Each structure stands twice: as structure tokens, then as C-alpha cells.
Amino acid sequence: MMPQFGHADTYRVNMDHVAVGLTIFVLGLAKKVLIADNLAEYATPIFAAASEGHTLMLFEAWVGALAYTLQLYFDFSGYSDMAIGLSLMFNVRLPLNFDSPYKATNIIDFWRRWHMTLSAFLRDYLYIPLGGNRKGPARRYLNLMATMLLGGLWHGAGWTFVIWGGLHGLYLMINHGWREFKTRMGWRDGGRLAKLGAGALTFLAVVVAWVFFRADSFTSAQSILTGMAGMNGVSLPSSLETRLASALSNLPLISPVFEGMFPNTLLNTGNAIGSIAIGLALVWLFPNVRQIMRNYKPTWEDMAGKSTPAPLPQGMVARGLVWRPTIIRAWALSTIFLLCVFSLTKVSEFLYFQF
Template sequence: MLFNSYIFILIFIPLCLLGYFLLNRFKLRIVAQCFLFGMSLWFYGYFNYWYLFIIIASILINYFCYVYIGKLREKGGSGKGLMIAGVAVNLGILGFFKYTDFFIDTVNHVFKSDIGLLHILLPLGISFFTFQQISFIVDTYRGQVGKYKFIYYASFVAFFPQLIAGPIVTHDEMIGQFLDESKKKLNFDNLTKGIFMFTIGLSKKVLLADVFGSVVNYGYVAPERLTFLSAWVVILSYTFQIYFDFSGYCDMALGLAKMFNIDIPLNFNSPYQSVTITEFWDRWHMTLTRFFTRYVYIPLGGNRKGRVRTYINVFIVFLLSGFWHGAGWTFILWGVLHGVFVIITRLIKDIIGDKKIANPVQYISRGISWIITFFFVNITWVFFRGESIGNALFVLKKAFTFNTGAAGLVVDPIIHGAFKTPEMSELMALTNIDAKIPNLLTWGFLLVSFVIAIFLPNSKKMFDKFKPNVITLIFTIVFFVWSFLSISGVSTFLYFNF
């Protein structure tokens, strides 16, 4: 089920809220938690009921490991063997569904063989709930986990706002809230905050990300049609598509959880405002960065074993990050490029230290650093989106090949047309502004998106400062209705594919 679907907004959420809080009102705590877990399974199985067997089996296996590691620790053992086995099983399940066809295809290319692909369907969210449970098993081995009933553990894994595309939550962030008696009653302030945040996320997804998506699909399917300027419009469109798509999902997840009085961790914090690539990764997919830091980077030695080892550890983390995002060489190359740039950034910092630069040079330096970082992120997104490395390189070739004459500054009319959504076309017709300023929508979408991403505060800040009043009510109603009426077809979130 999609957050941006009629059945979710009109049926699922009202029914889920009503059932959960009504059961809690009658002090049926376990029944209410089972209801929430059951609704989360409906949400997940709506895509494909076969997914339910996978997630339920995963939950049962990991809960078994948790229980028996605990018993071994009580008897004086460490449970290390079972922890390793549990992690291996999790990675094995993830690897089978996500990487089998990739490895077969790679073997076929290297050895000129003709092994048939299995065409295994990737269960939605498997990368997220697998990492979530790996962290739980490792923390259990480390003695950092208390005793939890099965239903609370299952709810921690399957809680629908964060199930499909994160954030990657930890047990200490979630299970305690499910047990908190103060969160069992419907809270009007939290409900209105949640609706406000959900509306912001829905608007980002439907009104911005999906519009850019049409442009991106056109450009990458046949990049030979692109001119110099068209190529840059396509590249920037993907930069903003993935930004508003992921940001929108994160906002909606925060809002939905808040409706149930649950606070999930921030996963997105205006990453395009970053002045270094290191800062970018402190702001983009923050819980994935946290996972790799806790369970890969630090166990490898972190920065405690000298500069060279630190750089190697950083490289390994980003290589794995690329591989986690997708089973393809484009994702691996994307991860490698980010890893190398982070290492270069750290190397420069290690050489010059944290020297303070006097104003105004400091601001000039930060501005240049931001330009370099934003440019790098834009270019590497091309590999992230490309159908293949060759496809990505072709798009970049078009972007860095200036066509002679005026042809290079012409944008494909189909690209301009993709920005003309029905409501915007009606507005243009009423004002006749498109006749006065041709293709205003193309540049308007890009400019507005740039301003939102670079200059406006993060949605979380708006969320924290939110107070129910006439202005916020009008804002929420207008954008909710506009977004709701703009929902058309099935438009999944990009991170559903990871």
C-alpha cells in the first residue's frame, strides 16, 4: 500500500487510528498492539501477499535468536556463535532476494556463460527491516537489549510508517514507546502535527517529485535526444526528484508515526545545504549512516588505528552503502565515488587541520565548498539513476558537450511539456503568462525546488514549531486537497526499490 494512494488515506489510516485508540481506551493493551501489528501486515501484504511469509519468517527467526542469545548469556555464555549465525541468515536472505540475479549476470559477463536469471522479485523494504533486525541481534549479544514480548518486537520491525523505506530504527527508540502508557490515548496536538507533516510530505511527493520523475524517465530512456541544456535539465530534475521523493517519504513517515504518539528518528535534514560531502552524509539517510557507523565502521577500528586504516574503513563503508542501495554496478560506482570524495575531504582536513579562516574569506571558502559539494552530488546522482554505467556516461557526455550554435541551448519540447501539469496548465491559460514568458514552468519548477532545498528550513523545524491556528489550518487544507486531487496512477517512492 502506498502513502500516496486513495485507499491508504481514505480507509487505512482512519481505520487504523480508530481501532488502535479505541482498543486502548478499553485498556486492551495487547489486543491494541496486535491490531497495530495486523494492520501493518495488511499494509505490507497489500503489495503482494507473498511478502508476508518473508517478513513473518524473518521476525520469527530473529526473535528466536534474541531469546536464545539471552538464555546463553544468563548461563554465562556469550551467544557469539548464535549472533554470527543470526546475522549470516539475515544477510543470506537479503542476498538471495536482492543480489542473486546480479551475481548470475556478472558471472555470465565475465565467463561468457549462459546461466539463466531467476528473476527473483525483491520484497519491498527487505533491506530496511533486515538491517533493523541485524542491529537488534548484535545489540542483544552486546547485552544492550531488555526482555521484550514477541508482539512488541514484531511491532518494532513491522510498524508501517517506517517499514518500507526507513528510517532504520533501533529497539530502544521504538519498543519503549509502545510500552509507554502515556502514549495510549489519542492526542489532539500530535494528531494535528502528524496531519500537518504528512501533508507536507505528500505535497513534496505528488506536486514536485512525480513531476520531475516524468522528465527524468524521458531523458534516461533515450539520452541521444538530449541537447546540452536538456541534459542539465534532466540531471537537475533527478537531483530534485530523489530529494523531494525521499524527503517527502520521511516527512510522511514522521507524521504518520506522530498520529500514533510515536516519535521516529529524523532521517533527512536538508542535505543539499551541506558544504562538505561528510556533512551531506550526516544529513542524507541519517539512520543508514548511523547503522554503518555502529556496526561496520567502529568494529573495523573506526579512526582509532591510524589514518590509512581510517581511510580504508571509510572506503569499505561507502562501498557497502552503494551495494546496499542496489544490485548493480551503477550503485557500486556511486558508492565508490562518494567514498573516495569523503576520503579526499578527510585527507585535506588532516593536512590543514581545523584552522579558522577570518571573515569574509571564511564565507567565500564555505560558498566554494558548497558549490563543489552540490556539483559532485549532482554528477554522482547520474550514475545512481543510470540504467547502466554506459547510459550514465552518455548522459554526462551530453551535459559536457556544448552543441555549436543555438541548438545546444534548446530544451526538448517534450521536457517542457512534462512540467505542464493539468492544474498548472489551467493557471497558465487563465493568466496567459506562458505566452509572455515561454516555458516558464520548466524554469519555475527548477528555481522553486532549488530555493526550497537550499534556503528554506527543514520540515522537522516547521514540525517542531507547529501550533494549530487558522494559518496552519488553511495551509494544511489547501495543500492536502491540492495534493490529494493530484494523485494519479501508481507512483511508488524511489527508496522502495532499495
């Protein structure tokens, strides 16, 4: 990356870079302000409720965990895009930091796509100096675990971060073990369905680990995970009570209460589900910012000709989404930018006019 500072061109205004950098910056800002901050409105009160000792039931616990999973991605990758865009405006290409991590189909793949600069740092300055995979399988697993535990501590001095790192260390060990086992058995990678299943399992493992990462204590994390497992019961909208109560009372395991989908936090059910659905659709179905801007090689990897996990998109949909400097896009970007700026002031409303 550093040689860029030696080029004379770096010190001249390049309108292409200004336009592309600005576009990436605004898209990153939108990820942070319009998406992540909105998701935080669901994650924050649910994790706070867990921390206050409330019992979270199935739906509320899942919404909290998923909202945080998405919030963290849009927040952090948004900031990373802003940095990449801003620096491109000054003709400097920064390394890519996120490459559609929630599309990963295994944990090894996930860590090649998530916080890539930190993963590279941990690999080069912890894992490899510890011996990497050069000292036999036992040391390799130990090195993996040590690297991830320290990576957890790097995020904060708390046991929840250590558990998060430990979980990922464990995931990586299982992943590497499975890979070796597969090779030994001569198994090949599965088809589309197997990939989908692998992706779902990877995502689930990541979500579970994020619960520890976000929770302020082991007890809070445990409370959310117990809720997600359905062990604290299910609460349904009170409007369904008359229709469902008698039918469900005959079922052996399910005994729902009818206190609303969010009995502890009283969040708006439609908005919560909508926000999470949009977030999931964006991370699973859409190309990422680098893919959209592929024609302009916005990152250090593009310039250095390095490949990254997410392939550059092909086909009709991708062609439509690939960015070009059109007037419509300029106005759309400007609208997004203003929406971001205008969203900085938050006003909460009083909903009980009756009193």
C-alpha cells in the same frame, strides 16, 4: 527510540500529536506528490533518452541531472516526513531522516544530513566494526571506501550503484584528507563566500554521483555527464537562430544548433526551468519540516535533546514560517491535501490539433 513504547501516554490519544503529526504527514505527501512527481516528468524522459542512446546536449543533460537530484530528495524526504507524521499521530517519535542535505557545505556534512538512519546504520554496523578510524589513517580510508561501496550495493545490485558508492567513498576520503591538511597547516574555516563555494562544490559532487545512481548503465551516465560538461554541444531555441547564428558562428568553441532546448525529449522549457528553480529555492532557502515544526518537537532527536546539523531557525522570516495551529493554516493544509489527492490522476494531453 524503543522506550517510547513503554510509556502509558503513548497509548492515549493526544490531540496535539494528532494535529502536528497530520500536518507533517500532509507536508510530506505534498513533497512527494506535488513536487517530486512533477520533477520526475523531466528526469524520467531525459534519463530514458540517454538509455536509448540519444546524444544529450548541455541544457537537456543538466535539467535531467538536477531534476533527478531534486526529485530524489523530495520523494524520499517526503516519505520520511509521512512516516514521522503518521507515527507522531500515534505518539511515537521517529528519528529524523533528512536534515536539509543540499545545504551541506562538505561531503561529511552531507552524509550527516542525508538518509540519516542509513548513515547511522552503516557507521555503527560497518564502519566501526571494520575498525573505523582507530587503526591508522590508511585503514580509515580503506574502511570509508569499503563502507560506501557496500552502501552503494545496498541500494541495488548493479555496477552503477557501486560506482555511486565508490564516488562517495572517494569524496569522503578527499574530504577527510583535506580536513587533516587544513588542521596541519593551521588554516581556519573561510568566511561566507568560502562556505557558499564549498556548498556549491558539495552539491555539484552530489549531483554527479546521482547521475550514476539514476542511470540504468554506465554508458547512459557517461552520456549525461558528457552532455553536462558541454562536450556534446549546445542546442538553443530555434526562434533565436536568426538573431544569434551569425554572431555565435565567429566564436571558436561554441557552435550551437537551433533545435530547441530539449531536442531529444521536447519538454516544455519554461515549466522545466520553473520546476527546478522552485525545487532549488526550497532546498536552499527555506527551513525544513522539522525546523518549521520546531515548537512541537516532532522527532526522536527533539525529544532526546540531540542536536542535528540544520540549526533551528531564528529571526523574522523563520518566525513567520514556524507553524502554529491557526485556522488559516488548517485551510491551507486541507487545500494542499486535496491537491495531492486530486493529483493522483494524471492525464496527458494531445497537443497536435492540426492533424
